[in-house]
Amino acid sequence: MEWRFVPEDGEKELTNAELTSMPRDFLEQALIDRVNQGPVKWDMWVTVGQPGDAETDLTVLWPSDRQEFKAGTLTFTSATRQEGTKCKNINYDPLVMSDGVTPTEDLVLLFRSPSYALSFVKRLQGQ
Numbered sequence: 001m002e003w004r005f006v007p008e009d010g011e012k013e014l015t016n017a018e019l020t021s022m023p024r025d026f027l028e029q030a031l032i033d034r035v036n037q038g039p040v041k042w043d044m045w046v047t048v049g050q051p052g053d054a055e056t057d058l059t060v061l062w063p064s065d066r067q068e069f070k071a072g073t074l075t076f077t078s079a080t081r082q083e084g085t086k087c088k089n090i091n092y093d094p095l096v097m098s099d100g101v102t103p104t105e106d107l108v109l110l111f112r113s114p115s116y117a118l119s120f121v122k123r124l125q126g127q
Helices: 016-021 026-035 107-124
Strands: 002-007 040-047 068-076
Touching: 026 040
Parallel strands: none
Antiparallel strands: 002 040, 040 068
């Protein structure tokens, strides 16, 4: 099974020049500004794999005929700056899973835990 979140507002790509000219936390302010206009929603789409589909190499795409379904919608109705809030001290770790759920041997997934931990420490240090 694979999943993805698709923004109901659509996607916007930024050029490298736009990205380098933006403030460090521009996405945080953009989310706050957008939520102030009304709820922000992402649809969660799940793709059901079949035997033989690659589970350990994200560069191998599954065939386009795989069954997909909309599993739900994530909705934000408010957003605040992270600085000074309780969420600043939370580290997201994709390998902390519910009982009965196990990770694949995908190297990118396995690398995320230590890289997120490093990012968390740098955030706490103000870097």
